[in-house]
Amino acid sequence: MSALRQVLEEVRTGRARGLDDLARRVGVSRDEASAMVDHWVRKGRLDVADLSAACSSGGCGSCPSGDHGAPGCGTGDGRPVLLAISVRPPG
Structure with missing residues (x-):
C-alpha cells in the first residue's frame, strides 16, 4: 500500500492520534x-476542521495538552493548530 493510501486508511480507522503519530505510523516526515x-x-x-476555538484564552502555553508552558500542538509560534481530520462521507 502506498504511503498516500496508508494516510487515508490511518485516518479512516482512527488509529493515528495526531499528525506526528500519523507520520510515524506511515514512515514519513x-x-x-x-x-x-x-x-x-x-x-x-x-x-479538516479547525478546532482553535477550543484553545484556551491564555494561548498555547496554557493549553492542557502542553508540557510546562510549552505548546502541546507541536508549534511554538502561538498559531492555533488544533485540527480534527475525518473521512468525508460519500456523496
Whole structure:
C-alpha cells in the first residue's frame, strides 16, 4: 500500500492520534504527512476542521495538552493548530 493510501486508511480507522503519530505510523516526515492529508482534502476524501476555538484564552502555553508552558500542538509560534481530520462521507 502506498504511503498516500496508508494516510487515508490511518485516518479512516482512527488509529493515528495526531499528525506526528500519523507520520510515524506511515514512515514519513510530519511535513509529508501534512501534504498527504492536504491531497486527500483537495480530492474530497478527508475533511479538516479547525478546532482553535477550543484553545484556551491564555494561548498555547496554557493549553492542557502542553508540557510546562510549552505548546502541546507541536508549534511554538502561538498559531492555533488544533485540527480534527475525518473521512468525508460519500456523496
